[in-house]
Amino acid sequence: MSESANFRAAARVRMPSIPPASGGAVLVTGICGRLGKQLARVLHRERPVVGVDRRPFLDKPKDIEHAQVDIRRKKLKDVFRPGDISAVVHLGVMHDPRASSAEHHSWNVAGFTKLLEYVSQFRVPKLVVLSSANVYGPHPSNPQFLTEEAPLLGGQNFSDIRDLIEVDMLAQSFFWKLPETETVILRPVHILGSVHNAPSNFLRLNPICTVMGFDPMVQVIHQSDAVRAIELALRPGIRGIYNLAGPEPVPLSRYLKILGRQRIGVPYSLARIILGRMWSLRLTTFPVPELDHIRYICMVDDRRAREVLGFTPHTSLEDTVRSVDDGRW
Numbered sequence: 415m416s417e418s419a420n421f422r423a424a425a426r427v428r429m430p431s432i433p434p435a436s437g438g439a440v441l442v443t444g445i446c447g448r449l450g451k452q453l454a455r456v457l458h459r460e461r462p463v464v465g466v467d468r469r470p471f472l473d474k475p476k477d478i479e480h481a482q483v484d485i486r487r488k489k490l491k492d493v494f495r496p497g498d499i500s501a502v503v504h505l506g507v508m509h510d511p512r513a514s515s516a517e518h519h520s521w522n523v524a525g526f527t528k529l530l531e532y533v534s535q536f537r538v539p540k541l542v543v544l545s546s547a548n549v550y551g552p553h554p555s556n557p558q559f560l561t562e563e564a565p566l567l568g569g570q571n572f573s574d575i576r577d578l579i580e581v582d583m584l585a586q587s588f589f590w591k592l593p594e595t596e597t598v599i600l601r602p603v604h605i606l607g608s609v610h611n612a613p614s615n616f617l618r619l620n621p622i623c624t625v626m627g628f629d630p631m632v633q634v635i636h637q638s639d640a641v642r643a644i645e646l647a648l649r650p651g652i653r654g655i656y657n658l659a660g661p662e663p664v665p666l667s668r669y670l671k672i673l674g675r676q677r678i679g680v681p682y683s684l685a686r687i688i689l690g691r692m693w694s695l696r697l698t699t700f701p702v703p704e705l706d707h708i709r710y711i712c713m714v715d716d717r718r719a720r721e722v723l724g725f726t727p728h729t730s731l732e733d734t735v736r737s738v739d740d741g742r743w
Contacts, residue, residue, distance in 0.1 A: 439461065440501045441466060442503045443529065446467040454474070457645070468483065469482070485525040495536075500539055502542070503542045509612070522580070533588075542598045542647045543582070545578065546578060548578065549578055550565075551712060553706075553710055554709075566579045572701075572704075573703075586599065597653055598656070601656065602658035603633035603658065603713070605636075606737055607638070624667075624677055625708055626679035627679075628708065630665065632666050634661070634734055635727060636728075638729060643658050647723065652723065660727040661729070661731035
């Protein structure tokens with residue numbers, strides 16, 4: 415039996431020793447990011463929310479608890495001690511390309527390992543991990559749409575993705591280690607909105623440089639749709655891996671047209687030189703390996719999320735793309 419078939423078979427395992435993931439508090443790591451704040455404001459209307467983030471949460475709703483804790487520290491255990499955590503949503507993955515490899519590994523891998531330790535120790539019924547479709551990696555030989563069983567090759571040319579892949583794999587291993595916890599891994603395509611991530615920041619530029627001779631098909635999802643998918647994943651009985659996609663994929667040039675951005679085509683070899691120099695001078699937040707995302711396709715098959723989660727995007731393509739300007743300072 416293949417690994418993916420084993421994974422699906424394990425998804426049917428039910429261990430009654432842990433109560434269902436309904437009611438109780440939801441612990442959200444990385445709650446002070448824009449996506450985390452939006453998720454918290456949605457969840458706290460229905461159930462208690464406990465946020466964990468080393469950053470301050472100055473504008474938090476009064477009924478949300480916030481523990482200003484580094485997830486790598488033992489103090490995180492104190493958040494679990496009361497025993498009322500019924501679900502954990504892990505958003506606290508570091509994506510800062512300027513951070514060192516050691517810092518990335520310490521925060522993403524060691525920190526997530528510590529979180530898994532406490533989920534296991536305190537028998538939390540539900541774990542939702544926000545991964546990314548970037549774990550598959552853009553590549554010229556990719557099929558039109560990648561399923562959840564596709565190999566995770568995103569770290570081949572981009573070392574910063576390797577930690578994200580390791581987090582994804584740790585979550586998959588946890589599925590086997592503690593099958594009584596309903597573990598869900600969500601792999602969304604590029605999230606757009608007021609969030610400050612690489613795809614949103616790229617589309618905020620004007621003019622936008624593209625690689626001459628390339629106009630790849632691209633999938634995006636609005637941040638509010640990503641939040642809604644997390645809500646659906648928190649329902650009792652849901653487990654497994656789900657690709658998440660928003661509106662229909664369109665060429666990169668269509669996104670620029672919707673935004674009215676000026677487009678400047680640059681040969682790939684020259685783009686690498688220019689971007690590398692700008693990176694070294696700290697004039698850009700885009701490392702050279704990001705160029706592959708505007709050269710090759712990395713699109714996902716999201717049928718499993720639509721059929722099992724019941725997820726469908728609510729935000730149109732135009733509104734999703736234009737939402738990046740909501741994040742301008």
